[in-house]
Amino acid sequence: MAQQEQQEQYKARWRLIGPGIVVAATGVGSGDLVASLVAGERFGYTLLWAVVVGCIVKIALAEAVGRWHLASGQSIFDGWRGMGVWTFVFFGPYILLWGFVYGATAMSASALPLQALFPAVPLWVFAILAGLSGLAFVWFNRYPALERVMTVLIGILFVTVVGLAIFLLPDLGSLAAGLVPTTPPDSLFYTLGLIGGVGGTITMAAYGFWVNAKGWHDAGWIRMMRLDNRVAYITTGVFVVAMLIVGAELLNSAQIALTEGDEGLVQLADVLQERFGTFISVVFLIGFFAAAYSSLLGVWHGVSLMFADFVGKIRGHTERPVEERESSWAFRAFLLWLTFPSMLLLLFDRPITLVIVYGVLGAAFMPFLAFTLMWLLNTRRTPAPWRSGIVSNIGLAIAGGLFLVLCANEIYSQLTGV
Template sequence: MYTVRSQRKNHLARLLGPAFVAAVAYVDPGNVAANITAGARYGYLLIWVLVLANVMAVAIQYQSAKLGLVTGRSLPATMGQRLSRRSRIAYWLQAEAVALATDLAEIIGGAIALQLLFGLPLLAGGVITGAVSMALLGLQNARRQRTFEFVIMGLLLIITLGFLTGLVILPPEPQAVAGGLVPGFAGADSVLIAASMLGATVMPHAIYLHSSLVVHRHGTAARNPLGLAELVRASRVDVVLALIVAGAVNIGLLLLAASALQGVEGTDDIAGAHAAIADTFGPLVGSIFAVGLLASGLASTSVGAYAGSEIMDGLLHRRVPLLPRRLITLIPALVVLAVGINPTDALVISQVVLSFGIPFALIPLVRLTGNARLMGQYRDRLALRVFSWISAIVIVVLNLTLLWLTFTGV
């Protein structure tokens, strides 16, 4: 019996990986900026946003993976078959804006990390981050998909250690953490931060990408000897494990800022937070934090470029090779760095843009995975359909509230 169980565990372990690649999108530099800003400004107030977003993310990424496995096509490709030419172009434009916002956050995050570690100018750091991401993307092809996954998972481990080390030294107060689980806001700015946290946690490009990742890794169910049921079960485990890690990193970042940085002047941006972390915990922990940020930028920018390529291919039926695409999408981020815009502000705003892109990815996904004709016996069960629609409504309401508060000045 022990041997059988061991074989099953080893068999399952070989199927894991795609969700960990998608999960990197949930711990990118935008998350760092949004969560540190939230903790430094509002303490534990917005923990509930991260908990809710992570629960949403588990359901959403599972649905995306399941769609890819059942249909043998990515979410963008499935949508591309159902939309008219004009609709496909319009949809691609908003999805491309999301991809560019993602690239902006990730390149800037890598540039900030290199400046913190080596004192490099931000523009030079952005160029280096882009160049390394191109090297990582060189691993992404059908023959080396598993190698690409292992590299990204290794970077995810570095991210986790880099961002959570401080919590081991200075644990948060349990009573304060519990208080942050009660939903609430503290004015328009806290809604803006909450929207950026949501955009940084439930990432639209990860919703589009996960359906591609499972197809590239496992192939179509008809050609895979394991069978569809086994692949769907493995993907469910893959998603839960990957997002437990990503959720722990996100919540840990906020807790670190709330316990060590709240009320300290200048800590609501990454550079200031790094300086305060180094002062509080010592230069070694500060350097570990910066290394985690660098790994976050390198891993997530590679995954973001991969997602953009899959979105274009699915919606426009045109595939631009990954490396030229990476070079083109690098330009807006380098322009932001060159003109001297505050990098942390740019990161937070990029996450708000991502938050507005979530419904355009989520609503079609929920409709498709709830379609009995398309999904057959793998159609979402009623509880998952209800939860998914409630999630979509919450996101839309939060974004509309953000608009109203912003333009009315309340």
């Protein structure tokens, strides 16, 4: 009887998983898919180990975000405010500039597979429709509806991307050999980028807000959050490994090179059509759309929640329920900011200065998140039972160090053009 009750409790915990699905669907965008695809195309299975390390690093980082929200009963902005005004001075310009540029990126990425399916329609039309539909959905719906839609989209992505990898019959021996850490010539920063790019940037910080939106508000939910978080990044890893398999089996063996932008996925659809016919190509493009559009919906909701809380903390508001933040003027103002000003970038080339500042701020956010969490979770701001232990501290230190190196490389690349 006791064993049956334990099994029922275990099943009940699995049914509660939700924020992890949202963060996985948001984090695995077309950028992650194309990066792992190109890694497989260039290096075969050699960098598989980097994907695994990337998942472990992100598990440590997202767990720290969720643990802070639940153990302290505060949002990440409460923690940052306690560290000094410099944190808000950094984050304010970052989130506005990031939202302006990312809005156009997300709309374009969602439009690419649709334009490949319906070439008679201009790309900008699909991009604008993607932005407007995301705006309407998030404006009129709350977190539970988002979680249901994201579950459907990630299911589509699983069937299409993982199904394609299985269809290509991966070389299991080479796949296992790729778990041994090696760095082929000229692959160091590409390897670090692959580790750092597995599953989101600012959406890592949004995870804590989705945890609260699920109804988890105190330390009693930490165990559940940890299971949810592991499911999220194991799922993310499965998708990225699947695309690496596609790159290795379909492209590396045939010496087919793809571009590194989102256009590379459209090129892959063309390769699939030539090799296997229209049906496989169309199915893949549907998966590509699910990946891109789920990222758009997740950012429209999660980052708008962050902005609403950020504005609330500046105005001195005490902690408000997520439902109240979802209907606040700040939440909806940022939704509009993500959608309409970004459409201007669909019509014009991005100014080079804007690209440089965006690249530097974007690269700086992840070490900022890792090191500030490391500080907050080792001080009296966090109740003693939930402060970071040695494993968490090592994970956060590795994450912060890795992203600091990537940040320095990004700054160098932006300034020199190399």
